[in-house]
Amino acid sequence: MALNPYDTPRGRFRARAEASRRQFLLLIGALGATGATIFGGFEVLKFMFPAATTEAPLKFKTDFTFDDLTGGVAGGKAKIGAAVRSITTDRVTVVLDDAGIYAVFLVCTHLGCTPNYVTDVVSGSGVDVSVAEARGVRSGNEKLANGWACPCHGSRYFIDSTNFYGPAPRPMDWVGIEVAPDNYFVIDRGNIVAYRQAGDGTPPDWRLKLDSKKDNGKTYGV
Amino acid sequence: MSATPKEASPIRAFMAQIWGSIFRHGMPTTDKVAARTALTNFFLHIHPVRVKKSAIRVSYTLCLGGLSFFLFILLTITGLFLMFYYIPSVDQAYQNIKDLQFVATFGLVIRNMHRWAAHGMVITVWLHMARVFYQGAYKPPREFNWAIGTLLLLTTLLLSFSGYLLPWDQLAVWAITVGTNMAKYAPIAGPYTRYLLLGGRTVAQGALIRFYVLHVIALPLIGFLLMVVHFWRVRKDGFTGGL
Numbered sequence: 472m473a474l475n476p477y478d479t480p481r482g483r484f485r486a487r488a489e490a491s492r493r494q495f496l497l498l499i500g501a502l503g504a505t506g507a508t509i510f511g512g513f514e515v516l517k518f519m520f521p522a523a524t525t526e527a528p529l530k531f532k533t534d535f536t537f538d539d540l541t542g543g544v545a546g547g548k549a550k551i552g553a554a555v556r557s558i559t560t561d562r563v564t565v566v567l568d569d570a571g572i573y574a575v576f577l578v579c580t581h582l583g584c585t586p587n588y589v590t591d592v593v594s595g596s597g598v599d600v601s602v603a604e605a606r607g608v609r610s611g612n613e614k615l616a617n618g619w620a621c622p623c624h625g626s627r628y629f630i631d632s633t634n635f636y637g638p639a640p641r642p643m644d645w646v647g648i649e650v651a652p653d654n655y656f657v658i659d660r661g662n663i664v665a666y667r668q669a670g671d672g673t674p675p676d677w678r679l680k681l682d683s684k685k686d687n688g689k690t691y692g693v
Numbered sequence: 694m695s696a697t698p699k700e701a702s703p704i705r706a707f708m709a710q711i712w713g714s715i716f717r718h719g720m721p722t723t724d725k726v727a728a729r730t731a732l733t734n735f736f737l738h739i740h741p742v743r744v745k746k747s748a749i750r751v752s753y754t755l756c757l758g759g760l761s762f763f764l765f766i767l768l769t770i771t772g773l774f775l776m777f778y779y780i781p782s783v784d785q786a787y788q789n790i791k792d793l794q795f796v797a798t799f800g801l802v803i804r805n806m807h808r809w810a811a812h813g814m815v816i817t818v819w820l821h822m823a824r825v826f827y828q829g830a831y832k833p834p835r836e837f838n839w840a841i842g843t844l845l846l847l848t849t850l851l852l853s854f855s856g857y858l859l860p861w862d863q864l865a866v867w868a869i870t871v872g873t874n875m876a877k878y879a880p881i882a883g884p885y886t887r888y889l890l891l892g893g894r895t896v897a898q899g900a901l902i903r904f905y906v907l908h909v910i911a912l913p914l915i916g917f918l919l920m921v922v923h924f925w926r927v928r929k930d931g932f933t934g935g936l
Binding site: 581 | 870
């Protein structure tokens with residue numbers, strides 16, 4: 472009579488060992504597959520986040536020169552007095568006042584629309600004209616209480632990009648501007664030189680100096 | 694040889710076979726045959742075999758779910774026609790819409806049908822939800838269908854939002870700028886969500902093609918699958934009848 476090898480004490484022990492080994496391998500396999508799926512899923516998801524975009528570069532050159540904006544410099548002052556040049560397509564404005572030149576990235580801090588340049592920004596806002604006029608010293612033609620008004624939800628900003636009306640939570644950012652050797656401006660929208668938190672109405676001191684054509688390095692909040 | 698009797702004409706027999714393979718029953722003459730007819734026909738079986746008279750009173754449901762579905766069908770058909778002219782490219786999209794309005798025969802009608810049906814569907818879906826809520830029709834055993842319904846509402850709103858960008862005019866670009874910036878306010882996932890939606894940092898070509906794919910394929914497909922479940926559950930959960 473043939474003896475079933477698994478029907479002996481030693482055989483039963485061996486059967487138990489094999490069963491638990493199979494369970495262990497199954498557990499390890501299941502954990503490995505689950506982990507690989509989760510990890511692989513995250514990796515595959517990266518497909519939906521473009522590693523490179525075809526958007527316009529953040530750094531660009533203006534189509535007007537230093538002299539176009541200032542009308543020439545005499546004794547450290549611009550002959551034209553004060554000026555504002557908005558480049559709507561690139562969402563940047565170049566502001567010239569008595570202290571120098573700066574550039575504001577025209578992206579409304581509320582929900583990202585492009586504010587428009589307006590010559591009477593305080594009208595109907597309950598803010599006095601003198602408050603707006605106190606923002607920066609300007610001589611020449613641009614002495615009005617000018618500033619920025621967002622067409623989407625009516626936020627308003629003084630000329631130095633400080634918000635004072637509407638839902639905008641904080642001032643718009645100032646970005647780096649320099650003069651290229653060919654006298655055109657180079658604006659880098661990726662280089663923020665003045666970043667102000669909500670409620671910070673301090674006018675930044677950063678300026679591109681008119682006499683040296685170099686910035687004074689007085690960055691704010693960055 | 695005698696002529697084949699009329700009844701045994703092979704053509705007639707063949708036609709009868711085709712007819713019989715499509716319609717498995719003749720005109721229902723009794724309740725039993727009517728029930729079997731409904732059960733064996735795909736289009737008829739969407740309807741329950743038997744409905745209480747009080748449950749089909751128009752003043753009970755105002756047919757808001759049915760209207761929403763009708764508008765969805767209308768949007769699918771008109772949308773299909775719009776796709777023949779529309780190219781999701783930032784250089785061409787706006788001009789394509791102008792072509793639809795002023796060049797394509799009946800293009801203006803198709804576009805306006807799509808537009809007004811879209812507005813209408815958002816309204817009827819909201820009203821449908823309000824009707825279900827005020828009649829307490831979300832209560833057991835219909836909780837699951839209420840949940841499916843909220844997903845369908847979300848799908849409808851996302852379809853409306855994604856379609857908003859496609860004309861590529863000022864309103865479209867800035868509405869999506871505003872909408873996706875709202876998404877950015879969400880904690881932690883916000884900026885990633887915006888980047889995922891736009892395929893970049895600004896509303897540009899990447900955003901247009903993404904919204905187009907969502908609008909014409911992904912969201913309608915999700916909506917359709919949810920509707921299948923929704924309608925099936927409406928039947929299976931039963932009708933209560935009047936209040």
